[in-house]
Amino acid sequence: METTAEAKFHVLAVDDSLIDRKLIERLLRTSSYRVTTVDSGSKALEFLGLQEDDSTSSPTVSSSLSDNQEIEVNLVITDYCMPGMTGYDLLKRIKETSSLKNIPVVIMSSENEPSRINMCLEEGAEEFFLKPVQMSDLERIRPYIMRRKSVEPEEQTQLENQASQGELCSSTQEPSEKETKGSDNRGKRKAIDEGLACPQTRPRCTVTA
Template structure:
């Protein structure tokens, strides 16, 4: 399922990122995190992983008063892909924090979940998620996602 923000996905990367977009992958499950990392790397993406929403926010510099560091990190992250169900902070809560940030709000966020719950999907899309993908992710999902990001035609 896709949100209405496909143009943001398509426009987010082209100018400064070359052929290797940088994706922050967030998942509390090590196996799922490694799978997403492998699929993204197979699609020529640079990948940084985080095991939960709080670590992702740390990496992104949210909560850190150093704006230069935040701007530097944001300029290097083209996409955030996060699991919905995580302890401490759900993917939905992470999405809300990102969209509330004046510097991060334009970074596309993709939510993934093993549960196909329409109300949950709609809530995420309404809050600004670019896409909601069902787990387990497949290479074809990541290829499509990367093509959207890089404006390639498949």
Template sequence: MASSSSSLPSMEFDFDEKPHVLAVDDSLIDRKVIERLLINSTCRVTTAENGKRALEYLGLADGQHPSHSDLKVNMIITDYSMPGMTGYELLKRIKESPTMKEIPVVVVSSENIPTRINQCMEGGAQEFLLKPLQLSDATKLRCHIKKLNN
């Protein structure tokens, strides 16, 4: 199930509040790395261990009707290679949703495969980053969040 470093998702983004990021990765270690990098960059982070859990959290799972009123996610970061649903498949589901399509999605991978990178960027990814993520990546992600909310 999704876990969160905060108690309740905020209803509206306010620059006095921390941006809310959903981090999706099947590796607990990688989820913790993303969480630490972004919390250190003053972000609030919720984690999910796979694409199915992320879709459930977002209200986009099969049979769910998305409601954006009680959930505000400013960015989604997803691993590309996950069992069950790839990061690209998750990206496609998010971009097909009328209520979620404007949320920037960043795809991360330990494999530098140009066709995979191009596929994700053409599919609507905001960014494609290579693992392991660095502190400079966290700064870049924070800039994307600020641009979106200006």
């Protein structure tokens, strides 16, 4: 696993071919990206803080994340054909994980198969690049990273607004309950006062001569 010098955006590149891995790393570094390269889908999951449960095929978030999790991943670019876990499998794992599903994923392949391309795009891949990847291809990934960066503050603002609205609703409900109780007490007091104010009927005395 190799990480280049610090840059603004961080890309995780996944490819079992050393030559292709070095090529994509060089292109990304030339484009001023910070790059981490791994040679398998399982190592990519580990870097993202996921582990596969042996009893089930679904990934679970690791309870003891490594120091790598302090490094935010802004985009994942992965080869399609890899031994063990394919790029399509890795794509599915990422999109099935709530904490990672918004990370853009780009698939690379040396085979131009429309059915494969459509399958990956339908599963949530942003792009499907044919190898060898060119600099013009990488110019197309920046909008996806920028879009995710712009969405994050909006999501945070929505959460804050929802929390504020919840507090506002609870605060408006409390006075209404107090007013109801106060109204009931006033009604009871009024009834008591009216009862006390009722004139008492005295028996009339009859004087006989």
